[in-house]
Amino acid sequence: MRPLGVLVLVLGVTGGIFYWTTRAAEKPAPPPPAPQVTEQPKQPAYTEGTASPDGIGKFFHGREISQVMGHPGIGWLERDEREQEEAPTRAIKALELPKDAVIADIGAGSGYYAFRISPQVPDGKVIAVDIQPEMLTFLKDRAKQLSITNVEPHLGTIDDLKLPDASLDAALLVDAYHEFSHPAEMLASMHRALKPGGRVFLLEFRAEDPRVPIKPLHKMTEAQARLEFEAAGFRFISNRRQLPWQHFMVFGK
Numbered sequence: 051m052r053p054l055g056v057l058v059l060v061l062g063v064t065g066g067i068f069y070w071t072t073r074a075a076e077k078p079a080p081p082p083p084a085p086q087v088t089e090q091p092k093q094p095a096y097t098e099g100t101a102s103p104d105g106i107g108k109f110f111h112g113r114e115i116s117q118v119m120g121h122p123g124i125g126w127l128e129r130d131e132r133e134q135e136e137a138p139t140r141a142i143k144a145l146e147l148p149k150d151a152v153i154a155d156i157g158a159g160s161g162y163y164a165f166r167i168s169p170q171v172p173d174g175k176v177i178a179v180d181i182q183p184e185m186l187t188f189l190k191d192r193a194k195q196l197s198i199t200n201v202e203p204h205l206g207t208i209d210d211l212k213l214p215d216a217s218l219d220a221a222l223l224v225d226a227y228h229e230f231s232h233p234a235e236m237l238a239s240m241h242r243a244l245k246p247g248g249r250v251f252l253l254e255f256r257a258e259d260p261r262v263p264i265k266p267l268h269k270m271t272e273a274q275a276r277l278e279f280e281a282a283g284f285r286f287i288s289n290r291r292q293l294p295w296q297h298f299m300v301f302g303k
């Protein structure tokens with residue numbers, strides 16, 4: 051081979067090597083190894099413990115859930131002193147519902163609140179949700195007696211409202227939430243059933259006030275209610291301190 055041929059060959063080979071090594075350097079760097087994630091043990095939603103006389107031995111965020119008030123308690127729900135103890139007229143006015151609002155009274159019982167709310171929503175309705183069929187029978191009979199057509203008795207289950215998604219403008223829970231045996235599931239169900247911007251009105255006897263003559267498991271503190279609702283994705287809006295014995299807490303979706 052002539053010297054010129056040798057030179058061309060050498061240049062060609064080194065050029066090729068240079069090209070390939072440069073291309074290799076241009077290749078994107080391999081992705082960094084995935085960070086090591088240590089599995090966090092999931093906090094159980096519920097814990098079990100010794101049941102208090104009126105509790106069920108099941109705890110949610112540290113609060114023992116109370117036993118459900120059975121339908122023989124309808125007489126107590128309909129007691130005359132309620133206006134003086136709970137000021138329901140004032141509470142209902144403070145809901146400030148538009149005439150066409152659809153509101154669920156969750157844990158409606160005999161419908162003490164539902165029937166008093168119905169005139170506020172002549173173009174809407176009150177869905178009176180309960181898990182006890184006896185309460186629903188009472189609600190249906192009472193609606194007939196009063197000729198009220200915009201209170202709709204509705205059977206839910208212990209962990210599901212059984213209402214369509216985004217169908218409610220508001221939800222009201224009076225002296226009921228503390229006895230839900232599956233509050234986490236009920237909160238999720240409520241969240242789904244509310245329209246965006248929907249409100250929850252939570253009325254519970256004030257546990258901070260020893261003068262409120264109600265058994266401890268049937269009362270709640272504002273801090274506890276906020277803990278449970280905020281963990282479920284609700285936004286605390288206010289606690290209107292205007293009722294004799296109860297908190298009047300407002301949460302938004």
Ligand SMILES: C[S@@+](CC[C@H](N)C(=O)[O-])C[C@H]1O[C@@H](n2cnc3c(N)ncnc32)[C@H](O)[C@@H]1O
Nearest residue numbers: 119127157158159162180181182208224226230
């Ligand atoms: C103490 S009563 C209050 C009734 C009514 N809110 C009032 O203030 O007159 C509570 C009601 O909640 C109902 N309840 C309990 N768990 C429920 C649930 N998961 N869903 C709907 N209602 C429930 C009970 O059946 C009972 O009728």
